[in-house]
Amino acid sequence: MTDDARRSSQEDAINRIRQHHREVNVDALCDAIISGDRKSLSEAITICESTNPRDATLASQILLKCLPHSGKSVRVGITGVPGVGKSTFIDSFGTYLISLGKKVAVLAIDPSSEISRGSILGDKTRMERLSMQDMAFIRPSPSANSLGGVARKTRESVILCEAAGFDVILIETVGVGQSETAVHAMTDFFLLLMLAGAGDQLQGIKRGIMEMCDGMLITKSDGDNIKKAMAAKAEYSSALHLFPSRENGWTPQVDVVSSVSETGIDKAWSMITQFVEWQKARGIFDTNRQQQDINWMHQDIRDRLISEFYNSEENKLQISDAEKLVKEGKMTAFDAASRVLSKKL
Amino acid sequence: MTDDARRSSQEDAINRIRQHHREVNVDALCDAIISGDRKSLSEAITICESTNPRDATLASQILLKCLPHSGKSVRVGITGVPGVGKSTFIDSFGTYLISLGKKVAVLAIDPSSEISRGSILGDKTRMERLSMQDMAFIRPSPSANSLGGVARKTRESVILCEAAGFDVILIETVGVGQSETAVHAMTDFFLLLMLAGAGDQLQGIKRGIMEMCDGMLITKSDGDNIKKAMAAKAEYSSALHLFPSRENGWTPQVDVVSSVSETGIDKAWSMITQFVEWQKARGIFDTNRQQQDINWMHQDIRDRLISEFYNSEENKLQISDAEKLVKEGKMTAFDAASRVLSKKL
Numbered sequence: 124m125t126d127d128a129r130r131s132s133q134e135d136a137i138n139r140i141r142q143h144h145r146e147v148n149v150d151a152l153c154d155a156i157i158s159g160d161r162k163s164l165s166e167a168i169t170i171c172e173s174t175n176p177r178d179a180t181l182a183s184q185i186l187l188k189c190l191p192h193s194g195k196s197v198r199v200g201i202t203g204v205p206g207v208g209k210s211t212f213i214d215s216f217g218t219y220l221i222s223l224g225k226k227v228a229v230l231a232i233d234p235s236s237e238i239s240r241g242s243i244l245g246d247k248t249r250m251e252r253l254s255m256q257d258m259a260f261i262r263p264s265p266s267a268n269s270l271g272g273v274a275r276k277t278r279e280s281v282i283l284c285e286a287a288g289f290d291v292i293l294i295e296t297v298g299v300g301q302s303e304t305a306v307h308a309m310t311d312f313f314l315l316l317m318l319a320g321a322g323d324q325l326q327g328i329k330r331g332i333m334e335m336c337d338g339m340l341i342t343k344s345d346g347d348n349i350k351k352a353m354a355a356k357a358e359y360s361s362a363l364h365l366f367p368s369r370e371n372g373w374t375p376q377v378d379v380v381s382s383v384s385e386t387g388i389d390k391a392w393s394m395i396t397q398f399v400e401w402q403k404a405r406g407i408f409d410t411n412r413q414q415q416d417i418n419w420m421h422q423d424i425r426d427r428l429i430s431e432f433y434n435s436e437e438n439k440l441q442i443s444d445a446e447k448l449v450k451e452g453k454m455t456a457f458d459a460a461s462r463v464l465s466k467k468l
Numbered sequence: 469m470t471d472d473a474r475r476s477s478q479e480d481a482i483n484r485i486r487q488h489h490r491e492v493n494v495d496a497l498c499d500a501i502i503s504g505d506r507k508s509l510s511e512a513i514t515i516c517e518s519t520n521p522r523d524a525t526l527a528s529q530i531l532l533k534c535l536p537h538s539g540k541s542v543r544v545g546i547t548g549v550p551g552v553g554k555s556t557f558i559d560s561f562g563t564y565l566i567s568l569g570k571k572v573a574v575l576a577i578d579p580s581s582e583i584s585r586g587s588i589l590g591d592k593t594r595m596e597r598l599s600m601q602d603m604a605f606i607r608p609s610p611s612a613n614s615l616g617g618v619a620r621k622t623r624e625s626v627i628l629c630e631a632a633g634f635d636v637i638l639i640e641t642v643g644v645g646q647s648e649t650a651v652h653a654m655t656d657f658f659l660l661l662m663l664a665g666a667g668d669q670l671q672g673i674k675r676g677i678m679e680m681c682d683g684m685l686i687t688k689s690d691g692d693n694i695k696k697a698m699a700a701k702a703e704y705s706s707a708l709h710l711f712p713s714r715e716n717g718w719t720p721q722v723d724v725v726s727s728v729s730e731t732g733i734d735k736a737w738s739m740i741t742q743f744v745e746w747q748k749a750r751g752i753f754d755t756n757r758q759q760q761d762i763n764w765m766h767q768d769i770r771d772r773l774i775s776e777f778y779n780s781e782e783n784k785l786q787i788s789d790a791e792k793l794v795k796e797g798k799m800t801a802f803d804a805a806s807r808v809l810s811k812k813l
Binding site: 449 | 528531532535536538539620623624627707758761762764765766767768769770772773774777787790791794795797798799800801802803804805806808809
């Protein structure tokens with residue numbers, strides 16, 4: 124399916140729901156989701172992703188009903204630069220988890236997808252094996268005009284997938300922007316995929332991402348690459364030890380993995396389960412999630428206060444005038460802000 | 469002078485100005501500042517730091533008059549963990565700059581000073597030599613109930629000091645919190661002081677600070693410590709090379725310094741001037757400052773929108789209820805935010 128065809132079929136689906144949404148029986152839909160019906164899950168996510176204000180009430184009702192059934196999965200964030208092999212890793216990793224009897228959902232946060240028309244997860248065929256599994260659910264990145272919007276929709280999808288009984292939620296993102304912070308703030312474990320390479324291995328990874336990760340995997344550790352991958356593992360291990368210990372006291376682990384030779388995939392999962400058990404033993408797993416939820420509430424409040432202010436046409440003019448005055452050194456930043464806020468420019 | 473005595477004398481000064489501020493002749497005060505009169509500079513800073521709303525108009529007028537005379541200094545941020553020797557370094561460094569014919573102002577950002585009663589720069593005697601110099605101006609951290617407030621007051625002090633003809637503004641901060649980001653956002657060069665030590669040198673330095681710095685100095689490189697300091701220099705140099713190159717393409721330099729044996733002090737200055745010349749040659753020195761000013765304006769707008777919202781008593785109650793509902797899993801974060809924003813909880 125081409126990108127355009129995919130988008131148009133997605134829009135068709137949204138339109139169908141728009142037309143019929145008054146007929147949606149929230150109770151029946153939620154019961155179907157909770158019983159694990161994938162079609163109902165898809166439909167509910169589409170309603171939550173809809174930008175039609177009439178769907179907002181419906182989305183709220185669905186989420187409220189699903190909320191008590193959510194929270195039981197392990198939420199794993201996965202990031203890495205383009206080319207690191209995220210899709211093939213997720214394909215192998217998800218298939219492995221299914222072999223352990225887990226139900227696996229794959230979501231994505233990609234704020235650029237509106238422009239690039241789905242640069243990640245745009246095409247399910249990038250995860251060939253996983254997409255054919257009944258135990259897997261793959262959902263492309265929602266489109267929205269802001270990272271805040273994308274992040275919110277993804278958080279809601281997590282709730283719905285959990286209500287549908289998925290045991291592991293993998294949230295993919297591209298390691299080049301602000302979206303990692305958003306993924307980090309909604310997951311239990313943050314996994315960074317890295318390429319082995321001489322010298323400038325950290326190139327392309329935005330500063331700070333390395334310090335957010337709970338574990339790191341060097342990908343493509345196969346054939347001639349194994350030696351380089353092992354060297355990178357040693358280098359990153361010592362680099363991660365150089366960084367101050369996490370607030371929680373955990374030292375991130377580093378390992379090598381190959382999606383081609385299927386090696387190290389199991390180690391990725393044991394890395395995650397060790398971390399989860401370690402957190403649960405300290406009682407910080409649940410408090411961490413509660414704190415994440417409360418943080419998201421405050422984040423939403425702040426985002427929307429600011430976006431409402433900045434989206435007002437009157438304020439836009441004032442802000443543009445204020446920027447000119449500040450740039451020309453005719454007004455202090457604080458004075459300009461005061462005048463914009465009091466609409467006195 | 470004890471801390472209490474110092475504070476009470478500071479409060480006396482503020483009260484004096486409050487009583488007489490209607491009599492302040494803005495033109496005369498600003499002319500005196502611009503002619504380099506230190507007493508007038510102190511008075512103007514005190515007016516800007518005042519929390520009395522009646523002083524706000526006066527402060528705006530003074531800043532507006534001084535603004536065209538500002539901008540000619542080099543603004544240097546200096547950070548490092550307590551015990552790294554910031555005060556003694558600034559004492560030596562400032563004295564050296566004065567020997568080159570520079571006028572040096574020392575300011576501080578310390579959001580904790582309200583609680584600790586001035587843990588940095590609280591006592592001018594910590595900079596014994598510098599405080600006795602006519603070419604130096606030392607000002608303790610302003611007290612304010614938020615980092616945003618402290619940062620704003622410090623930015624305004626920078627403008628006033630520059631109008632008074634100071635060539636180098638040193639802004640000191642403690643390397644343990646969010647204040648480094650604020651200092652980084654208002655300076656041309658960000659200098660990190662580090663202690664030499666085996667293994668865990670990075671302990672205590674918050675993640676991200678190393679990546680913000682434009683240059684690093686290993687302090688206390690004297691006597692038996694020289695060898696350790698040189699080893700740390702090598703280690704940090706390679707660590708800084710591992711990080712991705714700065715957006716501007718600059719690779720931070722690392723050197724050793726001793727305030728006791730007065731070695732390396734000149735290298736600190738040549739590090740800064742090289743960076744400034746390098747930036748000016750690329751035309752990014754001025755655009756960087758303009759962008760900083762515009763960023764501060766937007767920061768002020770956002771901070772005040774949010775603080776006004778959160779400070780409303782009605783909203784406080786709603787927010788506290790919403791937190792409870794989210795924590796108990798009875799409402800999604802987004803729903804809770806919507807209700808708080810529409811006051812419908």
